Amino acid sequence: MHLTFDDGPHPHWTPFVLDQLKLYDQKATFFCVGDNIQRHPEVFDRIRREGHSWGNHTMRHESGWTAGTFAYLRSHLECDALTGTGLFRPPYGRLTKGQARAIGRRDRIVMWDVLTGDFDRSRTAEACWKATEQALRPGSIVVMHDSEKAGERLEGLLPRLLAHLSAQGWKSEAIPMPRWEPAGPLSGWNQTPEDSHTRLALRS
Numbered sequence: 001m002h003l004t005f006d007d008g009p010h011p012h013w014t015p016f017v018l019d020q021l022k023l024y025d026q027k028a029t030f031f032c033v034g035d036n037i038q039r040h041p042e043v044f045d046r047i048r049r050e051g052h053s054w055g056n057h058t059m060r061h062e063s064g065w066t067a068g069t070f071a072y073l074r075s076h077l078e079c080d081a082l083t084g085t086g087l088f089r090p091p092y093g094r095l096t097k098g099q100a101r102a103i104g105r106r107d108r109i110v111m112w113d114v115l116t117g118d119f120d121r122s123r124t125a126e127a128c129w130k131a132t133e134q135a136l137r138p139g140s141i142v143v144m145h146d147s148e149k150a151g152e153r154l155e156g157l158l159p160r161l162l163a164h165l166s167a168q169g170w171k172s173e174a175i176p177m178p179r180w181e182p183a184g185p186l187s188g189w190n191q192t193p194e195d196s197h198t199r200l201a202l203r204s
Ligand SMILES: [Zn+2]
Pocket: 006, 007, 057, 061, 090, 091, 092
């Protein structure tokens, strides 16, 4: 199954989530807003260092239904320049067919089947947990929010959810990133331009 967190990075709630995931040895996927990556780059780095995956949640968290398609695709591309993994989740789950077609050519669009409701201020953490527990299946994609708005409920919900996964022996895995090649000795990141030129020449 896959735990996913939208709307970060947030200076308090993202580290809270990362600490909890570490405690229970689980991996997750963070759909990040570009503006928040620029505000909190050190938090974004921590997501990447700790073995999670991450994706594009647009630059400014627009709704695809109200933003014009040109502005929406520009927001997607701006965030792609910061995230670049080929995973995308539309804010509010709202896209037009044209937007979905254009973005689907580059990215895997990741929705969810378990909505925890942590963003809903009229709910308690207890109510979010009950709804989540009932909906949870092996293979589920669960959506939560590392955001100011959801924090209060997330604080109650996430530790219970993680304890439940442990008790069931369930693993949350980071959703694989289709376009991301991590830096390493063979990826080309550590090579000088001459080296990569040699490599290309050898291949031809
Ligand atoms: Zn969102």
